[in-house]
Amino acid sequence: MRFIIKENGKILVKNIDLNDCCLDNLIPNQTEKYFCNKKKEFRRRGVFKKGDIEVLLCINEAVDSTRIWKSKAILLHDFIETFKDLKIELSKDFITITDRLTHNLKKYNAHCIQASENILDPYSNSSGTKSQIDTIKSNLTLNVSKSSSSLLKIIKNNKLIQAELSVYDRLYKFNNEKLEKLSHSIHRLIKATLSAFWDSFIENNVVVEIENCYDEVNVDYETITVALVHLIDNCTKYTCPHSTLNITFSKLNSKQLIITFKMLSLRIYEYELDEIFNEGFSGELSCYLGLNGSGTGMYIIKNFIELNGGILNLKIDTNHSKNMKYNGSEYEENIFEIILPLT
Amino acid sequence: MNILNWFYKKPNIPQRSLDDIKRVTKILFIDDIKFEVVEKISTNGWRQCSRVKDIEDLDHADVEKTHIFFVDIQGVGKKLNFPDEGLGLARALKEKYPSKAVILYSSEGKRDIFDNTLSIVDARIRKNADTYEFLKLTEKFANQAFSLEECIQRIQKLVKDETGEFLELSLIKTNLLKVQNKGEIDSDKVLKAFKVTAQSGSIIGTIIKTFLTHSVSP
Numbered sequence: 001m002r003f004i005i006k007e008n009g010k011i012l013v014k015n016i017d018l019n020d021c022c023l024d025n026l027i028p029n030q031t032e033k034y035f036c037n038k039k040k041e042f043r044r045r046g047v048f049k050k051g052d053i054e055v056l057l058c059i060n061e062a063v064d065s066t067r068i069w070k071s072k073a074i075l076l077h078d079f080i081e082t083f084k085d086l087k088i089e090l091s092k093d094f095i096t097i098t099d100r101l102t103h104n105l106k107k108y109n110a111h112c113i114q115a116s117e118n119i120l121d122p123y124s125n126s127s128g129t130k131s132q133i134d135t136i137k138s139n140l141t142l143n144v145s146k147s148s149s150s151l152l153k154i155i156k157n158n159k160l161i162q163a164e165l166s167v168y169d170r171l172y173k174f175n176n177e178k179l180e181k182l183s184h185s186i187h188r189l190i191k192a193t194l195s196a197f198w199d200s201f202i203e204n205n206v207v208v209e210i211e212n213c214y215d216e217v218n219v220d221y222e223t224i225t226v227a228l229v230h231l232i233d234n235c236t237k238y239t240c241p242h243s244t245l246n247i248t249f250s251k252l253n254s255k256q257l258i259i260t261f262k263m264l265s266l267r268i269y270e271y272e273l274d275e276i277f278n279e280g281f282s283g284e285l286s287c288y289l290g291l292n293g294s295g296t297g298m299y300i301i302k303n304f305i306e307l308n309g310g311i312l313n314l315k316i317d318t319n320h321s322k323n324m325k326y327n328g329s330e331y332e333e334n335i336f337e338i339i340l341p342l343t
Numbered sequence: 344m345n346i347l348n349w350f351y352k353k354p355n356i357p358q359r360s361l362d363d364i365k366r367v368t369k370i371l372f373i374d375d376i377k378f379e380v381v382e383k384i385s386t387n388g389w390r391q392c393s394r395v396k397d398i399e400d401l402d403h404a405d406v407e408k409t410h411i412f413f414v415d416i417q418g419v420g421k422k423l424n425f426p427d428e429g430l431g432l433a434r435a436l437k438e439k440y441p442s443k444a445v446i447l448y449s450s451e452g453k454r455d456i457f458d459n460t461l462s463i464v465d466a467r468i469r470k471n472a473d474t475y476e477f478l479k480l481t482e483k484f485a486n487q488a489f490s491l492e493e494c495i496q497r498i499q500k501l502v503k504d505e506t507g508e509f510l511e512l513s514l515i516k517t518n519l520l521k522v523q524n525k526g527e528i529d530s531d532k533v534l535k536a537f538k539v540t541a542q543s544g545s546i547i548g549t550i551i552k553t554f555l556t557h558s559v560s561p
Contacts, residue, residue: 221476221479
C-alpha cells in the first residue's frame, strides 16, 4: 500500500518517493487499474477526497479491489483526522515546556538586569566609554554593601539560569547523554551552591549552619548541582525568618551518605506528601502566600537526585511539636534527607 | 603491597603527585572566541594551558605535544575544511591521536550528529558549565595520561577488549620497562610484550611513551 495524504494540496504524510510517483493527475473519487512498471504487476490507484483531505492511494490489484481500495482510503482519511489532533496536542505540550523555560529565564534575567543597573545604569552616563570604568568604580564605592548584594543577586540568578537550562536539556530534550560521574567533596558542592544564595538568607535573617564533612560522593556535577540549587532556592523561599537551617552529614552505611537539611519552614500538610514530588504540584500554603513557582522544583530535585543513584526523603513533624506562626503563616520542622553514593 | 614497594625502588618509573601532573600536562583549547575558562585553568596550577583560534595542521608540534584538547563545536575546524566544524575536528584529532583526550564543548548541539561524534570523543561539557567542572575533567584526563594506576588500567582494558585476557598488575609494570629501547618505545617489543595487534599496540605504545618520557620539569 502506497499513499500520499494531502490537506488543501499540502502533503501531510506520505510513504512514497515523490520523484518516483504514479499518483499524479488522478480524477477525484475514482479508481483505475494500471500496470505498475516498477513492481511489474497490476495495481489499483485513485484519489479519495473528503473535505480538505485528499488521500492518494495505490494498492495491489485483486478480486474486489475497488471495495478494498475504498475501505483503506476511508481508514487513512479517518486516521489523518486523529493524527492532526495528535499533532496539535504534541505542539501544545512542547509550547508549555518552552513557555516555562522562557518564563523562568525572563524572570531570572530581569533580576540580573535590575542588579546590574545598580552597578552601571546605561542611561545615566552619557560621557562615553572612556569613563565607564570610572563610573562603575564610583558606583561600587558609593554604596559598597548595595553593590556587593547586587553582585550576589547576579550570581544567584545566573546559577538559576544555568540550572534551568540543564533541566530543559535533561528532562525535555530526550537527552540520553551519559552522566559524568566523578568523585566530589559533598561539603564543597553544598557550600559552593549556598554561596550564591547568602544574600537571600541574610534578607530573611536565616542562619545556615553546615557541619563539617570530609566524605566524597560519586555524582554527576551538573545534575546534582541542579538538585541542590533548587533545594536551596526553596529553603530561601520557605524557611521561617529568624530561624536556622541545619545541614548535617551522617553515614547510612559504608556505601551511602545521608545529607540532612533540617529547617523550620512553611507547613507541609500530610495529605500533600504523596503529591509534593509530582510535576506541577505546589503546596497549599505556598500558593496562598504567592511563593509558588511552576511547581516543578521538588519534582526536579527528586528526579535529579535519583539520576545520580540517590534517594530523596521528606520527613514532616507529625507531632507538630515546633508548630508556630510567623506573620500569620504556619511553620513546622521539615527535614529533607538526601542519600548519595559514596566514592 | 610488596610489588608496589619493589616498584617504587625503580627510579625510571615516575610516581607523580597532582602538582607534578599539573606541571607536565599540556592542555589546548580550540575556540575562535576568547574563553575566560582558559585563564582560570592556568591560574589553578595547570601552567601549560592555552588557546588557539583554529588548527591548520594536525601534525603541528603544538598539537602533537598536547595531552588534552577542549574543542568548541562552533566556529572552529574551518581551516581544515570540516563541514561540521568542531565536530569534524574532534573526530580527526581522535582518529590521529587515539590515546589523547578530546573533550567537546558547546552552547548548543544538533542532537543526531552530536551523538555520533560523542561516542568517539572522551567527554562533552556544556559551555556554560562552572570552571570547577572544567577543572575536574582536566584532572580526570591528566590522571589518565600521567598517573601510573590509571595508565595500567587503560592498558589492562585495551588488552582485555582485544584478547579477552586480563593482564596482572605486576606483568604490566614489568612490561612498561621492557618496551623501552634507548629512551624510545620499541613498537615490536610492545606487540610482543602485550600480545596485541598493531592497532592496539600503537595506542599502548603512545600511552607508555607519554607516561614515561615526560619527566617532571623543575
